[in-house]
Amino acid sequence: MSVKITAAERDALFEQIHARLSGIDEVWLAVEAEDWERAGQIGRDFSDYLRLIVDDLGWDESSSKTFELTTAPDVLRRVFTLMQKRAEERRKVEEGERADLSEREERTSRLMEACRRVLGELGGD
Secondary structure (H helix, E strand, C coil): CCEEECHHHHHHHHHHHHHHHCCCHHHHHHHHCCCHHHHHHHHHHHHHHHHHHHHHHCCCCCCCCCEEECCCHHHHHHHHHHHHHHHHHHHHHHHHHHHHHHHHHHHHHHHHHHHHHHHHHHCCC
16 A cells, blocks of 8 residues: 655654654653653654654655655554644644634734724824
8 A cells, every 4th residue: 555645744744753853852761760661652653753754754855746655554653643643732722822812912902992092082292
């Protein structure tokens, strides 16, 4: 079975994996805490990410081509399951941020309207 992704999908996936790889020290923190189960899980996750990059995505910037994913299906399933979970979590955070921003914009608009109205009623000096 051949699975392909677009260049844009590759770039989005690579960006998230690259960001996640910056946390590789989590493995060592789990080892230092002697949390062997956690260290093993994080190690497997990072191993899967690296396999996908090395085997399919590459380290360089994307082109406009389609990418065929040749990494083992079990690795792809694990990576894409984790990435989907992270994307869903991020979407929830972004929705909350948009709601907060909308409320702040609304308060700012009310403040500006109040200032204009009051200054208009007071007349120019």
